[in-house]
Amino acid sequence: MTNFKPTLAYAKEQDKHDPINRFREKFHIPKDKKGNDIVYLCGNSLGLQPKNTQKYIQEELDDWAKLGVEGHTEAQHPWMPYHELLTNTMAKIVGAKPSEVVMMNTLTTNLHLLMVSFYQPTKTKYKIVIESDAFPSDKYAVESQLDFHGFDKKEGVILWKPRKGEDLCRIEDLENILADQSDEIALILIGTTNYYTGQSFPIKEITELGHKHKCVVGFDLAHGAGNIQPDLHKNGPDFAVWCSYKYLNSGPGSLGGLFVHERHAKNPKLKRFTGWWGHNKKTRFNMRQEFDVLPGAEGWQLSNPPILSMAAIRASLDIFEEAGFDNILAKQKKLTGYLEFLLHDLKNDRISIITPSNPEERGCQLSLAVQDADRSLHDKLTKAGVISDWREPDVIRVAPAPLYNSFEDVFLMVERLKKCLE
Incomplete structure (x- = not known):
């Protein structure tokens, strides 16, 4: 302008x-x-x-005081399906279908859970590409995954770097990395908006490049969710994770979210770490059945959600919806x-x-x-x-x-x- x-x-x-x-x-x-x-x-x-955060949290405190355990079904906003109150607006913000999104855990926890499913290395195709100045937690997470699978973390991490004398990464340099080493690369994991430089990377282009070379592609939206429109469904990465306390205004250390593309919604070959909240909602409380995974992103849930934190997220997302x-x-x-x-x-x-x-x-x-x-x-x-x-x-x-x-x-x-x- x-x-x-x-x-x-x-x-x-x-x-x-x-x-x-x-x-x-x-x-x-x-x-x-x-x-x-x-x-x-x-x-x-x-x-x-x-300003409405206190009110939203107080409503849940009041229902807890009045109803005790009955709040799970009788609260003004029943706690059992409470996370569903966040889904539609969150899906709009990241450009996904509601079935592809769930709010749960924190960012790095979700990143590890999704790498359990989507980082499936072989002896020869095991390396992980990240941007050279990725947020430290991402670097620590991928290094620990490599170590867990028995690989040398120094050998296993490939850094997408800016050129000498430059601050920003160039997509053609990532193309060269893939052209030279794709037979060894299992996963590309990029922070959509780099925390240090503020550079937002082209999600669609990176995803298509990774898939062309038979690599899984994931994104960390910590600095992207609520800040850019990543159009996750249309752009097609396999998964993404984010926190909600930055641009989503949910309070210090609040819950994160994750996206799993719908093409993986019912893939029985995907390994995962499981918990009871990822089980079929209709039979979850039967307690003694074999695990019956929910389709879509909800199937990666582990535990019943912390309602007070979710109330704070809802307070902010309602403003996003109104604006x-x-x-x-x-x-x-x-x-x-x-x-x-x-x-x-x-x-x-x-x-x-x-x-x-x-x-x-x-x-x-x-x-x-x-x-x-x-x-x-x-x-x-x-x-x-x-x-x-x-x-x-x-x-x-x-x-x-x-x-x-x-x-x-x-x-x-x-x-x-x-x-x-x-």
């Missing part, structure tokens, strides 16, 4: 005409010591609390575009944006590389009332979340950054 203006009046005018600006009032915005709103641009690390995810994504592109414009307008050599400039290759996060960084600039920015995120060795991550951040937030952040740089 070329008609941005670097003025507070312009930012306020954009907020005035923003069709989803009213949703900011549905969130608790942290305050400084003087009671002023902090400029909170850290939804990529922990989303803000919806409309297409509207959220449209604002995201414009809001982050405005942030990018203002940062370029600084014309300061100490700051460079390493996130792709193409809106289709990123979400809302911009990663700012700081020349000669020692974290001091980030600390000054924090003291100036801007909550962002520091990642070693030299990056400040800034993420204007479209549901609760405003154009004025973005303008104030850059103005305060300018003063910190001076």
Whole structure:
């Protein structure tokens, strides 16, 4: 967009005409010591609390107090099928069919459960491709899977790296890896939106490339769910996992989710670790039957879900449903575009944006590389009332979340950054 203006009046005018600006009032915005709103641009690390979260959780506490165990069937929102209240909206957000999605466990737990099913190495085809700067938990998970299966984890991990002197991965380099080593590669596991650079990878292209070379393809949507539209069903990866406490605003350490493509819904050859909540709902409480797996993503469930955490997720997903995810994504592109414009307008050599400039290759996060960084600039920015995120060795991550951040937030952040740089 070329008609941005670097003025507070312009930012306020954009907020005035923003069709989803009213949703900011549905969130608790942290305050400084003087009671002023902090400029909170850290939804990529922990989303803000919806104001209805307390109400949703309190309803379940009240039903527990009044009903005890009967709450499983008699609560206002019965606990037995409670996870189903989250499914339809979550499926829209990740571009899946409801049968392909379930909210359960936490991200790395779900990743391990799905690798039990989808990482089936042989003596010769056992290696796993990840991006070189994948989130550490992903790296630890794939290394431990290799070790569990008896492979050397240093030999078994193939890193998709940026070229020397570059920050971003190129798809043609992944193509070369597959062309050279596909006979040895069992799994491609990529973080859809890289936590460090903010680069969003082409899901469809990677999936087709992997399947062409007879590799299973999975994605970590930790920084993608609620931030980009991954169109998981249409793009066709075998599986995906995500957390819900970043852009999905469900609270610290809340449950994650997973996707399993419908072509695997009834595959009897898939191995899995099982638990009673993945058993046929009609006979689950008969207790003494052999395991009868549910079709689709629900069949990977292990235990009955934590209702209080799910209530917090429902509180946020109801806001997503009301706002409309297409509207959220449209604002995201414009809001982050405005942030990018203002940062370029600084014309300061100490700051460079390493996130792709193409809106289709990123979400809302911009990663700012700081020349000669020692974290001091980030600390000054924090003291100036801007909550962002520091990642070693030299990056400040800034993420204007479209549901609760405003154009004025973005303008104030850059103005305060300018003063910190001076």
